[in-house]
Amino acid sequence: MPTITLPRIIYPFPSLINQFVTAAHEQNRQWVADFGFITTPEAMARFDRSRFAWLAARAFPHAGFHELCTIANFNTWLFMLDDQCDEAQLGKKSVYLEHVTDGFMNILKHNTPVDTVLGRSFTDIWERMQALGDTAWQARFIRSMEEYFTSCHWEAGNRAADIVPTVAEYVTMRPYTGALFADVEAIEIIEKVYLPAHILQHFIVQRLVLACNNIVCWANDIFSCAKEARQGDVHNLVLVLKHERNITLQEAVNETARMHNEEVKLFTALEKLLPSFGAETDKELERFMAVLRSWITANYDWSFHDTGRYQVKEVEVVINS
Amino acid sequence: MPTITLPRIIYPFPSLINQFVTAAHEQNRQWVADFGFITTPEAMARFDRSRFAWLAARAFPHAGFHELCTIANFNTWLFMLDDQCDEAQLGKKSVYLEHVTDGFMNILKHNTPVDTVLGRSFTDIWERMQALGDTAWQARFIRSMEEYFTSCHWEAGNRAADIVPTVAEYVTMRPYTGALFADVEAIEIIEKVYLPAHILQHFIVQRLVLACNNIVCWANDIFSCAKEARQGDVHNLVLVLKHERNITLQEAVNETARMHNEEVKLFTALEKLLPSFGAETDKELERFMAVLRSWITANYDWSFHDTGRYQVKEVEVVINS
Numbered sequence: 001m002p003t004i005t006l007p008r009i010i011y012p013f014p015s016l017i018n019q020f021v022t023a024a025h026e027q028n029r030q031w032v033a034d035f036g037f038i039t040t041p042e043a044m045a046r047f048d049r050s051r052f053a054w055l056a057a058r059a060f061p062h063a064g065f066h067e068l069c070t071i072a073n074f075n076t077w078l079f080m081l082d083d084q085c086d087e088a089q090l091g092k093k094s095v096y097l098e099h100v101t102d103g104f105m106n107i108l109k110h111n112t113p114v115d116t117v118l119g120r121s122f123t124d125i126w127e128r129m130q131a132l133g134d135t136a137w138q139a140r141f142i143r144s145m146e147e148y149f150t151s152c153h154w155e156a157g158n159r160a161a162d163i164v165p166t167v168a169e170y171v172t173m174r175p176y177t178g179a180l181f182a183d184v185e186a187i188e189i190i191e192k193v194y195l196p197a198h199i200l201q202h203f204i205v206q207r208l209v210l211a212c213n214n215i216v217c218w219a220n221d222i223f224s225c226a227k228e229a230r231q232g233d234v235h236n237l238v239l240v241l242k243h244e245r246n247i248t249l250q251e252a253v254n255e256t257a258r259m260h261n262e263e264v265k266l267f268t269a270l271e272k273l274l275p276s277f278g279a280e281t282d283k284e285l286e287r288f289m290a291v292l293r294s295w296i297t298a299n300y301d302w303s304f305h306d307t308g309r310y311q312v313k314e315v316e317v318v319i320n321s
Numbered sequence: 322m323p324t325i326t327l328p329r330i331i332y333p334f335p336s337l338i339n340q341f342v343t344a345a346h347e348q349n350r351q352w353v354a355d356f357g358f359i360t361t362p363e364a365m366a367r368f369d370r371s372r373f374a375w376l377a378a379r380a381f382p383h384a385g386f387h388e389l390c391t392i393a394n395f396n397t398w399l400f401m402l403d404d405q406c407d408e409a410q411l412g413k414k415s416v417y418l419e420h421v422t423d424g425f426m427n428i429l430k431h432n433t434p435v436d437t438v439l440g441r442s443f444t445d446i447w448e449r450m451q452a453l454g455d456t457a458w459q460a461r462f463i464r465s466m467e468e469y470f471t472s473c474h475w476e477a478g479n480r481a482a483d484i485v486p487t488v489a490e491y492v493t494m495r496p497y498t499g500a501l502f503a504d505v506e507a508i509e510i511i512e513k514v515y516l517p518a519h520i521l522q523h524f525i526v527q528r529l530v531l532a533c534n535n536i537v538c539w540a541n542d543i544f545s546c547a548k549e550a551r552q553g554d555v556h557n558l559v560l561v562l563k564h565e566r567n568i569t570l571q572e573a574v575n576e577t578a579r580m581h582n583e584e585v586k587l588f589t590a591l592e593k594l595l596p597s598f599g600a601e602t603d604k605e606l607e608r609f610m611a612v613l614r615s616w617i618t619a620n621y622d623w624s625f626h627d628t629g630r631y632q633v634k635e636v637e638v639v640i641n642s
Contacts, residue, residue, distance in 0.1 A: 147524050154594065168587035169594075172528050203468050207493050266489035273475065273490075 004250045006222060007257035012268060013293040015301050016061035017054070020068050025053035027069045028076055035121040037080055049308030052076045058298030058306075059183070060190050060291065067190045070128045074186070077121055078179050079309075084118065085152070086231075094156035101149035108142045132189035136197075144182040151176035155235050170240045175213040177235065178220070183295070184209050193288045199281060204274055205288075211267040212292040216299045218260040222253060223303050223310050267296075325571045327543060328578035333589060334614035336622050337382035338375070341389050346374035348390045349397055356442040358401055370629030373397045379619030379627075380504070381511050381612065388511045391449045395507070398442055399500050400630075405439065406473070415477035422470035429463045453510035457518075465503040472497035476556050491561045496534040498556065499541070504616070505530050514609045520602060525595055526609075532588040533613040537620045539581040543574060544624050544631050588617075 018024070029047060032038045038047050056063075056072035063071065084090050090097055106112040107123050114123070130138060151173050158165060165173070175181065187193050199205060218237050225238035229249065234240060237259070242252035271289060276282055303310055339345070350368060353359045359368050377384075377393035384392065405411050411418050427433040428444050435444070451459060472494050479486060486494070496502065508514050520526060539558050546559035550570065555561060558580070563573035592610060597603055624631055 143519075150524075150596065166586065166590060168583050169590050172587065172591065176524065198464075203471075203497065262489050265487065266493065269487060269490050270493065275471065 002249070004226065004253055007254065009219060009222075009257070009260070009300060011264065011293075011297050011300065013297050015297045016058065016294055018057035018061045018063055018068055020063075020065045021053055021057035023065060024057060024068045024072050025051065028053045028072050031069075031073050031121075032076060032080075035124070036117045037121070046308070050079070051302070051306045051308070052079060054306040055298055055302040058301055059295045060187075061294055063190045066128075067132065067192075070125065070132065071183070071186055071190045073121075074125050074129075075183070077118070077125060080121075081118060085156075090156075092156060092159045094153055094160050097156045098153055101152065105142075105146060105149065108145055129186075129189060137185070137188055141182060141185045144185050145179075147176045148179040148182060158235070159233075164234045164243045165240055167237075167240050167244050170235070170237060171214075174217050174221075174237065175210060178213070178217045180213045180216055180295070181209070184212070184292070187288060187291045191287065191291055193284055193291065195281070195284055195288060199277060199285060204270055205285070208267060208270050208274075208289070208292060211263050211270065212295055214263045215260060215267065215296050218256055218263065219300055220303065222256055222260070225249070225253065225256075227310065264296075267292075323570070325547065325574055328575065330540060330543075330578070330581070330621060332585065332614075332618050332621065334618050336618045337379065337615055339378035339382045339384055339389055341384075341386045342374055342378035344386060345378060345389045345393050346372065349374045349393050352390075352394050352442075353397060353401075356445070357438045358442070367629070371400070372623070372627045372629070373400060375627040376619055376623040379622055380616045381508075382615055384511045387449075388453065388513075391446065391453065392504070392507055392511045394442075395446050395450075396504070398439070398446060401442075402439060406477075411477075413477060413480045415474055415481050418477045419474055422473065426463075426467060426470065429466055450507075450510060458506070458509055462503060462506045465506050466500075468497045469500040469503060479556070480554075485555045485564045486561055488558075488561050488565050491556070491558060492535075495538050495542075495558065496531060499534070499538045501534045501537055501616070502530070505533070505613070508609060508612045512608065512612055514605055514612065516602070516605055516609060520598060520606060525591055526606070529588060529591050529595075529610070529613060532584050532591065533616055535584045536581060536588065536617050539577055539584065540621055541624065543577055543581070546570070546574065546577075548631065585617075588613075 029038075029044065032047060033044070038044050052075060053068075053072045056068060056075050060068060060071055085097075090100065100118075103112075103114040103116075103119055104122055107114060107119065107126055111123070111126070113119065129141065133141065154173055155177060157163070188195075221237040225236050228234075228236045229239060234243065238249065238252045238256045241247065241255050242249055245252070245255075247255070274285070277285065350359075350365065353368060354365070359365050373396060374389075374393045377389060377396050381389060381392055406418075411421065421439075424433075424435040424437075424440055425443055428435060428440065428447055432444070432447070434440065450462065454462065475494055476498060478484070509516075542558040546557050549555075549557045550560060555564065559570065559573045559577045562568065562576050563570055566573070566576075568576070595606070598606065
């Protein structure tokens, strides 16, 4: 049976964790039970092992308890949507998926209720977020969610038509399919980092956000490539590289790791290119950058050490590679 | 003496040219004479051979005469600034360069005059542009120029400190060093294409603009790599690839061509992914896309067939490669 060796990944950034992590986990398990995501002890045991609150607590290490719960619930909601896409094969039914995500957009834009587990729980999250962020922030968050849903439709269309995207297409769409831009927008309301629009839109800041996003997503693609190869999903950088270049899975893993490491180098190089915007703004921007860095290590630490969701090992057994 | 073979580049887009091209050339030569850029018959003969108006006429094939002259003068101004960077070694003096570009930013932001050839001519262009574009457009154009100047400072800092950028850094900064984003903003006022902000900011539209920019700039880097290698400038994708990967110039040319062709493929793939925004907006967006396509062919046709500026041949003789 073929095996692949996962590359060793080391980041030049610290690993931090929020002091409220266990309390947030308690709140999160209550929240999924209250909204009807989890209905059996077995499902709750699996949920406990997923330790979603740890991802949020590592990514947002300085958030207050209420804010940490809000973002942990939001990220849990994204995982639940992802599971529905897999389990109910929603991820293949692109027309029905568009109907579902239109409902979520109506929640975001008009607070129109949607009477499903995902709909009611999303309204609950969005109500708390609206209390935390002003209308300008809300508009940015809504846009990032709209882009996320658009990328979900793209994936569903590919699955329905059995299309393997090109590497260039995949790299273009990948930053959206993980919804990480929504999490980056959330930095303002969760870690209380307030930056003027022209700083957030500065091209070096934007490229740093994209680099953070690429690093997180491509690392995920490395961790999950064996599982996704088994499941037949092609939306993974390792698998699109393997397909397009006609190389082995191990070679594709190595190429993904090379691209990932280049992106880490780019991140550290671009940090040094940031101009000064004045002492106060620079301090705030440094807090923003710190959350980007903690997202990078959070994703790795959570995937490797915390969660039972991916069961990542350094050597993976692959079937049908 | 080592030679390199330039790859054959073919685009799946039409080559068009504005009907006012020769009249715009006449206006442009009068304009450079009036503002004191050109003071000798020899310089005017060289200017004539550069045929800058042809680049603008190919990129903006449907612009009216006044608009075509405005953008031809603007692009000529950029070339004149570029020449000053080379000839007066302004491109190495990063502190002085910042002083110069601060003056241009003051023209853009406050219409503050700058009493130099570049300053007076820039004011003349900006006055015409302000009459053509509303304040929202002006803000976008100013931002694109600010990003362009920031990237010039980055290049100057590298030259002063003898730094060869990494490929990742170079690819990040290259879309700005060519000022092409400013030309893309100019589509609104030159070709009268009016798109709402959320369409211009749509992530697929943005990636299409970046792809257009990368295609134009990387093609330029291929055409000019022999000249820039001779001049010792490292700000060229071919040359940073050669340096970072320790490969031959021909191998680096081939790799640049591969990246360039991938970007063309991405452009055509992303065009198909654009969602519909309603019949009227779709029509306007198609006009916008048509200018992006004509920029791509304009750059190639002008570099190869029109201008004497680069003297591009299919086989280049290289010294000190």
